[in-house]
């Protein structure tokens with residue numbers, strides 16, 4: 081069976097560890113006096129946000145003080161949480177012995193009328209107090225968080241629970257724009273300073289060693305392949321997958337690799353960029369040196385015009401700006417894709433505001 085996977089959001093069999101980032105979250109959440117009860121994992125599509133979140137939860141669960149629940153940001157989150165907790169057999173017993181009457185929250189419940197949210201909040205507070213007494217901690221996971229109504233209501237209650245010193249922890253993932261939007265929501269000041277884990281490329285040496293171990297390639301081919309992925313998680317799986325399938329590193333593998341990246345991720349990333357972002361990205365794709373001064377002169381832009389775009393593209397995880405005066409794409413073969421897909425917006429497609 082092919083050791084590599086093309087599936088998103090599931091822990092892959094071949095996994096390159098993110099030791100530092102995993103440890104940061106786990107050590108903080110496990111400490112006696114946690115300095116943080118929230119972490120936000122962000123990064124470009126296919127960077128491995130969902131996989132990291134799942135991995136952290138799995139590691140925490142090895143210690144049975146942890147109870148983990150995943151919530152959908154588009155549904156009533158408090159209600160789901162209360163119902164998930166009370167339907168857990170072991171927990172239900174704890175709540176019963178603590179004399180928490182949850183009958184109101186059964187099916188066909190009569191909480192209409194007054195403020196049901198605050199009731200849910202109180203129920204949750206009592207549940208968490210009872211968990212605290214038994215030395216347990218609750219980890220709530222939210223994949224692909226965004227500034228939805230359900231999310232805002234939930235975060236609001238969450239911050240109250242944290243203030244009450246209850247053992248509740250939140251691990252979220254999200255694309256830069258969605259997270260930024262949520263963090264800048266005025267009613268959620270508490271999230272504003274929540275620490276972010278920004279996903280960086282996977283270690284190239286570890287990728288090379290993984291390829292060497294699993295594929296019929298030489299050591300130098302394995303290293304060449306690892307460099308070709310630029311450490312981008314999805315690319316690591318795709319290149320490994322096609323090389324294993326075809327039994328050697330050949331042109332057909334490269335062609336499948338490029339096409340798969342484009343169809344499964346780059347097209348999606350592209351549709352999520354504004355026309356201005358695309359123009360900047362096109363400028364970057366045109367200058368193989370990565371030198372900002374060259375890119376700017378190609379685009380006919382001043383530094384102060386270019387900088388905001390540069391920063392945003394870095395935060396989205398599309399370019400890397402670690403080297404002073406330069407920017408580079410973080411995604412393999414992305415420049416080729418951009419050069420082939422960029423079309424200048426014609427005046428007719430964007431007529432601007434109508435005048436009467």
Ligand SMILES: Nc1ncnc2c1ncn2[C@@H]1O[C@H](COP(=O)(O)OP(=O)(O)OP(=O)(O)O)[C@@H](O)[C@H]1O
Pocket residue numbers: 085086087088089090091092094095096097098123124125126127128129130131132282313314315316317
């Ligand atoms: N640490 C890792 N080692 C190896 N492969 C990984 C790792 N993390 C993720 N992957 C692979 O990368 C791909 C994308 O992972 P994942 O679904 O976690 O991305 P994501 O950031 O959640 O993307 P999206 O924003 O689209 O939800 C999957 O094929 C997964 O198997």
Ligand SMILES: [Mg+2]
Pocket residue numbers: 089129130131223
């Ligand atoms: Mg995901």
